[in-house]
Structures are given as structure tokens and as C-alpha cells.
Amino acid sequence: MAKSGESDGPPRGFSRRDFLRGGAAAGVLGTGLLRGVPPAEPAAAAKTGAGAPIVGPGPVPMNFRINGRAMSARLEPRVTLLDALRTRFDLTGAKRVCDRGTCGACTVLMDGKTVYACSILAIDAQDAEIETVESLGSVERLHPLQAAFVENDAQQCGFCTPGFVVAAKALLDRNPVPTLAEVHHGLSGNFCRCGTYAGIRQAVLQVAQAAAADPVYAPGLPGAPGVETKKREDEAVDPEKKHKKKKKKHKGGGRHGRR
Amino acid sequence: MADASWPKAEERRLIGTRVSRLDGPAKVTGSARYTYDIVRPGMLYARLVHCPHAHARITKLDTSAAEALPGVKAVRVIQGAGAEIQWALDEIVLVAATTEEQAEDAARAVIVEYEILPHYVDDMHLDRAPSTRAGQEETAGEPEKAMAEAAVRFKGTYGLPVIAHNCLEAHGQICEWNGARDTMTVHCSTQAVSALAPQFSERIGIPAGNVHVICQYMGGGFGSKFSADRWGIECAEISRQAGGVPVKLMLGRDAELTIAGDRPSAYAEIEVGASAGGTLTAWISRSWGSGGLGGSGNPPLPYVFQIPNRKQAHVSIPTNTSSSRAWRAPNHPQGCYLAMSALDDLCAKLGMDPLAFCRKNKAILGALAKTYLEELEVADKLMGWSERWKPRGASGKRSVRRGLGLSLHTWGGRGHRSSCEVTLQPDGSVEARIASQDIGTGTRTVIAMVLADSLGLPLAAVRVQLGDSRYPASGGSGGSTTVGGVTAATRRAAVNVLRMIFDKAAPQLGTTPDKLEAVDGQIRVQGEPGHKLTWRQAAALFGRAPVTTTGANPGAEGDVELTGSGAGGVQMAEVEVDAETGIVKVRKMVAVQDCGLVVDLKTAESQVYGGLIMGISSALAEEKVIDPVTGTMLNVDFESYKLAGIADVGELVVHMMTGPGYDERGVIGLGEPPVISPAAAIANAVANALGVRVPYLPLTPQRVLDALEAHGKGAA
Numbered sequence: 001m002a003k004s005g006e007s008d009g010p011p012r013g014f015s016r017r018d019f020l021r022g023g024a025a026a027g028v029l030g031t032g033l034l035r036g037v038p039p040a041e042p043a044a045a046a047k048t049g050a051g052a053p054i055v056g057p058g059p060v061p062m063n064f065r066i067n068g069r070a071m072s073a074r075l076e077p078r079v080t081l082l083d084a085l086r087t088r089f090d091l092t093g094a095k096r097v098c099d100r101g102t103c104g105a106c107t108v109l110m111d112g113k114t115v116y117a118c119s120i121l122a123i124d125a126q127d128a129e130i131e132t133v134e135s136l137g138s139v140e141r142l143h144p145l146q147a148a149f150v151e152n153d154a155q156q157c158g159f160c161t162p163g164f165v166v167a168a169k170a171l172l173d174r175n176p177v178p179t180l181a182e183v184h185h186g187l188s189g190n191f192c193r194c195g196t197y198a199g200i201r202q203a204v205l206q207v208a209q210a211a212a213a214d215p216v217y218a219p220g221l222p223g224a225p226g227v228e229t230k231k232r233e234d235e236a237v238d239p240e241k242k243h244k245k246k247k248k249k250h251k252g253g254g255r256h257g258r259r
Numbered sequence: 260m261a262d263a264s265w266p267k268a269e270e271r272r273l274i275g276t277r278v279s280r281l282d283g284p285a286k287v288t289g290s291a292r293y294t295y296d297i298v299r300p301g302m303l304y305a306r307l308v309h310c311p312h313a314h315a316r317i318t319k320l321d322t323s324a325a326e327a328l329p330g331v332k333a334v335r336v337i338q339g340a341g342a343e344i345q346w347a348l349d350e351i352v353l354v355a356a357t358t359e360e361q362a363e364d365a366a367r368a369v370i371v372e373y374e375i376l377p378h379y380v381d382d383m384h385l386d387r388a389p390s391t392r393a394g395q396e397e398t399a400g401e402p403e404k405a406m407a408e409a410a411v412r413f414k415g416t417y418g419l420p421v422i423a424h425n426c427l428e429a430h431g432q433i434c435e436w437n438g439a440r441d442t443m444t445v446h447c448s449t450q451a452v453s454a455l456a457p458q459f460s461e462r463i464g465i466p467a468g469n470v471h472v473i474c475q476y477m478g479g480g481f482g483s484k485f486s487a488d489r490w491g492i493e494c495a496e497i498s499r500q501a502g503g504v505p506v507k508l509m510l511g512r513d514a515e516l517t518i519a520g521d522r523p524s525a526y527a528e529i530e531v532g533a534s535a536g537g538t539l540t541a542w543i544s545r546s547w548g549s550g551g552l553g554g555s556g557n558p559p560l561p562y563v564f565q566i567p568n569r570k571q572a573h574v575s576i577p578t579n580t581s582s583s584r585a586w587r588a589p590n591h592p593q594g595c596y597l598a599m600s601a602l603d604d605l606c607a608k609l610g611m612d613p614l615a616f617c618r619k620n621k622a623i624l625g626a627l628a629k630t631y632l633e634e635l636e637v638a639d640k641l642m643g644w645s646e647r648w649k650p651r652g653a654s655g656k657r658s659v660r661r662g663l664g665l666s667l668h669t670w671g672g673r674g675h676r677s678s679c680e681v682t683l684q685p686d687g688s689v690e691a692r693i694a695s696q697d698i699g700t701g702t703r704t705v706i707a708m709v710l711a712d713s714l715g716l717p718l719a720a721v722r723v724q725l726g727d728s729r730y731p732a733s734g735g736s737g738g739s740t741t742v743g744g745v746t747a748a749t750r751r752a753a754v755n756v757l758r759m760i761f762d763k764a765a766p767q768l769g770t771t772p773d774k775l776e777a778v779d780g781q782i783r784v785q786g787e788p789g790h791k792l793t794w795r796q797a798a799a800l801f802g803r804a805p806v807t808t809t810g811a812n813p814g815a816e817g818d819v820e821l822t823g824s825g826a827g828g829v830q831m832a833e834v835e836v837d838a839e840t841g842i843v844k845v846r847k848m849v850a851v852q853d854c855g856l857v858v859d860l861k862t863a864e865s866q867v868y869g870g871l872i873m874g875i876s877s878a879l880a881e882e883k884v885i886d887p888v889t890g891t892m893l894n895v896d897f898e899s900y901k902l903a904g905i906a907d908v909g910e911l912v913v914h915m916m917t918g919p920g921y922d923e924r925g926v927i928g929l930g931e932p933p934v935i936s937p938a939a940a941i942a943n944a945v946a947n948a949l950g951v952r953v954p955y956l957p958l959t960p961q962r963v964l965d966a967l968e969a970h971g972k973g974a975a
Binding site for chain 2: 076078079083086087090091092093094095096097098099100102103105132133134136137138139142146149150151153154155156157158159160161162165183184185187188190191192193194195196197198199200201
């Protein structure tokens, strides 16, 4: 587990490009990494002549902010955000299907925007607010969008479903009353094999219609049709507000306030 | 009176209604744990080394570098030096390591050298095949004579390629050997929980009863997940080799697409003949296709029309690709596409509306003729076929052209062998256990509905446990056999519980058991609603111990009371084709489907929507592209193995045939039927729009443009 203190982790804002450039410049270390042979012990952050900091290829401490909580782990720099979520943090709602940024089953929100978690290195996700499907609702207290998915049977085997739920949530957050064409466009980055698209678009449009009927309504609020109103107390209209609220709660975590 | 037959329509409270699937909340919240999601304490991650060649002999194999890597706990050679490999991505070595990244490194460090051997992968050209295997042949009547005498004849060649199951949850399992007890626990993404334990037992040499298979959620199978598979057996063995630690092995996407499930291709030269009035008289077809080394299945031809004079022969072409697996409605999508395309072309030559053609030939539609005719009537209204259908090519030289097409299909779907155990606790709680699996079809939900409805309880008052080989045995989920099997078994188990309760309750209520009924959470005397026990009071009559009863469905041969066979369906497609770009868009599809007594209307409709969408995907996009030079599959990812997306499926209309004439046939499975017709209906609609047949699937822009060019009917 990560120790506390600023010096232990890789520097903030460390991009994948920097990492690769640094790795290539690092001669032996870079070659070792490309061959996929891990060194005996993790190399801690080091500086090359060019000034690019080098970490890995062994495990290095990383800190995250996931679903409003501070989390940390020692991970190899090559570990993707998806694998970190699934194997280190036991957040398995995001699925590994194509593992190359095409199918959308691993969709999570990064600072409110949908990303394919399989195509983001965990090390690059440290500065962001990560929200997974687990942050939306629970079995006992479904988010209205999730309730609409259930009501419209927008799932069969269910393996693609969490990715669709997150993508639909992001769509409705930025466009609470989308047209059918906008729903199609907003969800075109996700694939389903069982053929649940009919239910999915019906579910999303149902939530959108509720939003259109009630100007106060937004996807984050209780009150979507067909939804029992045993809603989460902490669901706010504005996802930004939600973040801020949670940030306050986790004041002690430090180092996460980015904005 | 506790009668095991299905309750009459007016007595059903849940059966036939629209119930949301019970595991929906677990799935939408991400809390449903699939095999891929399960992490066991101390679990190792395994990776396969695959052969990159379609046909080769291993000349050298060295795992020493892999074994020396950090974290590597076990290495197993699956096929060693000297082994002949017959298809690309066959499994060579399995490694297990502490982390997935270490396993990946170890797999890469394995050195395998090959002598490359000649391969054969062309399944489309029968004349080039180095060898063929004879398939089914059938002759009835006098086909040659009838063909010669037919007033109108049409001859055409059609085909559809090998496609992949491409399950979103890749094939895989977690195996955990316990040395002290000699047990093997297997969490497996499977369609056959009960059948898997004996498969593992036989191959790893421990008693079948010592193999415990668990599958609570599975991410898609479509017919490809009935086997323990060699990688599964090897995963079990490597767990044993590593000293009994759990080992997880899930296939990579390239392997999932290449070796974990193919639908055989099918091509056919077909000649059909009819009277001038459109009465079908003759059929002669020669078909071929490949399902890998194992040969292909036999597409049922001439499909739903039992043409009196017919001859068909099928041969399969062995290729250096992995063997095909059952793909949703095995052989039917192929048979349907080939037959309905040829008949549609015959209609065009006759100048006849295909809807009128179907009605004209109702006499040879067999036992389902009445069903088809009723369905055609419904579909006609939902599509507006009669008002809007125009003969082929009515769009002329316009760039964007619209067309309509239709198709009919059938499938058996009788319930499989299944057993169910129902336990009643003294507090009145009820639980059904059954070693079936919910592969996304809503199996949990239909079991709960039948149980609750049979006992006169609300849905929330019963629990269902499945997905565990320690529960009463139940068949694999294939061939649309599950819903009939599990609901019949559950119904009988539930009625057995009622009989026990009625026997105990009758003296209390001063009556005889045959006068009692279970309604609204009460055991009461028929016609005397005030004369009753609450469910809980009735449960307490057995003292402080639970009681358990069982019920069974005998399987395909036995049960004709609760389950039926032979579902019929009609589908119509409306497409828009751009003759300049060749792009085909599905504007609308109508599916009218029968499946006997519908248990859950909501999830039944979902099966049909899903069938339509999967069918649209196969019609427009799917094809395994095998490189003739290397013999390897080129499109091993989602960018190039195309699936239909949400924007590609158009308007979908589903209508289930229910009520008198349908309900009394019993429960009939529904997973297969709706996926059979879409490609045929869409291809016929494209032909209707263009005035030109695009004979080979998928209907890509290139194929559309080629067909237009060949007939000189491109955009003006």
C-alpha cells in the first residue's frame, strides 16, 4: 500500500507520452520495459538527462480518487485504469471485453467525461475524479436511469450493461432531453451482443421524457416514471455539486483538489 | 385441487404478465459477479500461448525462460515438440503467475518454433476444395421431372460466411483444486452447469461428485459455451500443479473470436419451380459450407415449405480453422436465408407479392400453417406491407431506394430434462433450487414467476437459487429448451408442495384436500374465501422443520403436458439502400412470434428484440475474414469484426402471439426462433429495393455495388 507523503508517488500531470518518451530515452531500462521483462525491484522515480522523470517498470505507488474516495495501490505503470479498478479496487462493474478502446464495456467517467478505462493508464488517471457504475446506485436504491434500464429490460446477459449505464448517464448529464438521434450518437461507442438496444434507447428516452415533463427534474433526481422513490439522500442535480460535497467530506485525503 | 397442468388464463396472476427480470438491479449496478469478475484469495492469473499458424508442426519448445520469471508459479505444455497444429491460435502452453502482467510476460517468454505446413481455408469455392465430406441428402417425389414441367423456374447461388459468437464475456473459468479432499471447484462462464462437472471429472480423473461448478452470471454464450474446453481442463490441471491455488484463465479477444465459437458458412446453388399461378412444385439444391475441421452442419432445405418434389444434397469442406460450435438456432439461419432468398427471387420472376405467395402455398407449410397465416396477417398490418409493397425495382434509378422483404422460420424448443427442489420453511418462506443457469434469457425470473403463481404467493415471497451443480440437475441452456424444462419442473415441484400442504390443512379447515386452493397468500376452501389459513399458518403445520419436495421434467421425449414444440415466426424488413454508396440501412423490422404459453412477456419480447438485432448484425456486418495466405483470421477485434451498433437497427416492432390457440400448446422455447429470419428478410428487402439480388452476406457496400454493377442497375 502507498505510504503517505508527496515524495513517494510519481509527479502530478505525468502523461503517458512523457512516460514513453522517458522510457525510450532511458536505454537499458526502456529496452527492458519493451521486452516486457520486469526488473528485480521497482525503480522509483528517477530523472534522465533530458529531465523526463522515469518510473517503473516495477510497481510504483499511485493514488486515485474513485467514486469520491481516496484510494491507493502499488501498480506497474503499464497497468490500465480498468485493470486497477477491477483487480486492485474490486470495482468490477466496468468489464474487460475488447481491451482496446472499442466496445465501451469498460466505460467510466473521468472528470465527468466518458472514457474507455481499458485505454487509460492508471498512472495517468491519478489527477482525475473517477466515477464508475458503482457510484450511481445500489440494488436497493437504483438511480432512476438504472431503474429505467430494469423496467425496460435494457439488458440480457448484462455484461455490456454497466458500460451503457455510465455512457447514458454522461449523455443525460450534458443533454437531459436528447432526441433519439442524440441517444444513438451518445451511445454509439458501446456494443451489445445479446441485442438490447431497443430496451436501452427506450430506457434513456423514458428518463429524458421525465426530464422534459418536469423542468426541475434531472437524471440525478428521484422521480423518473416507474421508479419507486426510495432514493439516495445524497443525489444532487448537479454532478459538480456532488463532487464538491464529497470532496469536502474527504478533506483529509489531500492532493486531489484539481480545479 | 392441486393439478400440475398450467393454470387457466383467468387463474394466472403472474404467468403471461410483464415482469422485470429479477437480476436486473444486480446487472445495472455492476454488482452482478460474472466469472471474469471473481477474485479468489491467492488466485493466480493464467495466460495461453497460442500457435500463430493455421497448420504447422512444433519443432522446438522452450519454457525455461518463462519459468524463471518473477511471479511465475506453473507452466504447462499443452502441445509439445512434434505436435501437428491444425488451426491458428490453437493452445500450446499455459502459464500461471501471481499477477496478470507477470503471466503476460511469461507467455511472451515461451519460445516455440514451428515448421509451417500447407493450409486450406477457402470455404466458398467447392471446386477448389482438396477434400469434402458428404452431408445429408434427401429426395422426395420426382424433382427433375417436376422441375422440367414447372411453368416458371428460377436458379440462383447464395451464401453466408462463417461468423463468430463473439461473447462479450470471453470463455474462461477459475479452477481451484483442493488436494486434501480431491475436489475441484470451477467458476465457469458456461451454458451447462450440470453437464460440466462430469466433463471435468472425466478429463482430470476425480469423481464427478467432487467437481463443483458455479455460474451465477454469464456474459453471453449463444451456443458456444457448453464444453469444459481444453483450456478449461488445462486450467484445472495447472491449479493442481501449482499446489491447489485458484487459477483464473479468460481468453483474450483474439482467441475468443478465432477459436471460441464459429457458425458454419453455407453456400448453395438452388433451382426452384412453380406453376404460373405461383404454386411451388419443385426444388433442387446443392449446398456446401465449412465449420472448420469438424465439418459443417446441414442447413435444413427447402426450409419451411415442404415442396412435394425436392432434392437436396449438402457437403462440408474441412478447413484449417477451429471447429464450429452451435450458434443460436444451429443451421436454421443458413437454411432460412438460402431458401427464402431463392423463393423471393422466384416470386420476382412470377411477378408475385411474397405475402401472396406464402398464402398461396399454405398447404405445404405443415403443422404450423395456421400459425404462419395468422402471423402474416398481424405482420402485414404492423408493417403496412399490403399498402406499401411494390414490385422489385419500382424505385427505378433513384439514388436512395426502399424495399420490403419477408421471411418465415420455425424451431422446436421443447423443454429439456430438468429437476427442481422446492423447500418450504416453517416461517413460510419458499425457495426453489435448480442447477440451471441464467444466460441472460431471464431463467431466474420465469422460475420465480411459476413458483409464486403456483403457490398463490407474490413474486417477492419466493427465492430462486440456480447456477450451482450441487442443486438438482438441469439441462444445458441451448436449443431454446431451458424455459420449458425449468418451468415444467418448477410447476410440478410447486404443485407437490401444495399437495402436502392441502393434506395437512384439510383437517384443520374441516374439508378434504381436493376442495382447497392457494390464492393471495392463503390456503382456502374453494368458494368459501373466509374459510382459510394464512400461508404462514399452513407452513407451520409441518412443525419446526422445513419440508422439501421435487418436481421434474422428463425431457424431449417425455413431456407433452406442460411443454410444447414447434414455434413459428414471421418477420418483415424495410430497408433503405443508397445505390451510390452501397450502404444498406434497416429502417424497420416487424417480428411476429409464437412460442406457445408465454411465461414472462417482457423477457420474451426481449428475446425477440435480441434476435432481430443479432440477425441485423449478421446480415449487414459480420464475417470472419480469413487470410488465404497465412490462414489466420484478420479481424480479431471489435474495430474490424463489425457488430451492429445502437444506431444501426432501425425501428423494431415485436408482437407475441398469445391467447387461445397458442397458450394451450404449453411452454415452448424462444431463444433461437427470432434470430433465424432477419438476414433473409433484410436481403429480400434489399433485392426489392434495388431490383437486383445481392446474393452473399454480409450486405456490405462493396457487395451491393458489385451486384448493381453486374446488372447495370447502379445510380443514374
